[in-house]
Amino acid sequence: MVTVNSCEQCKGKILLINSGKLLLHIDQIDVAERVKAHLDIKGIKSVLAHPWLQICFGSTTDLQRYISLVESQLTDKQMQQFSGRLLSHKTVEGHSFNDYPLSQLSLIIENPDFVKIIQEKLYQSFIQPVINTKTKEVAGYEFLLRPASRLYPFSPGDLFMFARHSGLQSLLDSQTRINAIRTASHMVPEGKKLFINFLPSSIYNPEHCLKSTFKALEDYDVNPQDIVFEVVESEKIRDLSHLKSIFTCYKKAGVKVALDDIGAGYSTIEVLKELKPDYAKIDRRVIQNCHKDPVKMSKIKKLRAITKEMKITLLAEGIESEEEFKAVKPVTDLVQGYYFGRPLKKPC
Known part of the structure; x- marks a missing residue:
């Protein structure tokens, strides 16, 4: 066992x-x-x-x-x-x-199947394009966890929930970051941004816990300036000072950081000012059908004004239609979603 x-x-x-x-x-x-x-x-x-x-x-x-x-x-x-x-x-x-x-x-x-998946690393990184709003060119890719074996299927959310409650979260989170870096090293050309998720609660001591991540960047010859580490959507900001210390450690190593799901419940302005991320990703629930909802568009425009003032790159994720893209195009820097491409093993 x-x-x-x-x-x-x-x-x-x-x-x-x-x-x-x-x-x-x-x-x-x-x-x-x-x-x-x-x-x-x-x-x-x-x-x-x-x-x-x-x-x-x-x-x-x-x-x-x-x-x-x-x-x-x-x-x-x-x-x-x-x-x-x-x-x-x-x-x-x-x-x-x-x-x-x-x-x-x-x-x-x-839960032996979940344990086997973590133990034997029966997962892989799929990549989804992130598009420059103005040029419509690929600016980077987000790395998303997917099963590597049909015999051991899983939902990423369920796997991470199991890992969190069973004490295996730090191990899984570290392994998946390294897996994404390894995948990027032989699939994505230098200069493209690499958006990689992380769980703040798995990093109890940034200086110590992130050593393996920084070593992976060196081992696989990935430019730290291409990396964007982002807080995953399942995480809630419970300890702002701890998250700030993680962001500081990442920035010191030359990598960029992103705050996910902005505009979704917590005090966006205060959090952005405190954490000073390089990228801010608008919550997909705000983006969904935003072209039909003046309240959502007002919120998106407000986020644009705040991030522009703070020189933060604004990304709208969850774009699934041309209408949504047209609505956010004038007020965002980057976009992402099924409208531009589903997560795949290799870049298109």
Whole structure:
């Protein structure tokens, strides 16, 4: 099954094992005894050496059943409070096994396909063109995560949600950034902007966590000035100072930064002034049918005035029709959407 080595440092490795030991660290003796008694009733042998409760498993199916029985005896708070780990019967050189909150460990055990996708990097970067509004030429590409195997399909949103709740987010986020850089190095000519998403919550220490990203730029000989790292749409701005520190670290390395989904709920003017991004992407919900909606067009024009004053490049994403493009063309610098091209393996 699965465990992770140093995932929080973006260097983690997941180890899949089919048999071994499930070790539960339950430091409340009455709770540990209750869990053991429930396992005994179900005919499952376990060994309690407080605070550790050990259960041997011989298959993934057994492991999933055992963790489900354990979970049935604990509250949500206890699943967060107590931890566990998986140990292989065989010694695996170069791997150490970390403890995880049982809530995370349970998710990992119950979702082997997602784990395999992350472990074996069964994904690829598709690219979608970003168009210069005035010249209608390709100014760059956004890199979007897609399945690499028909046997292991996934929704990018579901995969990242699983990674977030299971403690694998930092690992997945780092791997996908590097995958996008590698793809760009042999598919996109120098000088085109490369829009690559990132999750601020996966970067707990910018100076440390982004080392692998900057090393990838060097290894694959990608010009940092072509890179635009953008906050993905699923992220909410909960910690402005943390996001600002990430932006500062990126800019120090010579890369550009973009703020996604502007005009969608949070205080746009204050956020733009605080973060000072190089690019601002208008939320697709504002763009949708904007040619029919005077309120939306008024908002877009206001965003244009703000970004122009701050010398921020304004991009409208989610363009799906000629009418939408004509409406935003006079007030945006860049556009993106199915009207210009769907995400593909290679540039058109």
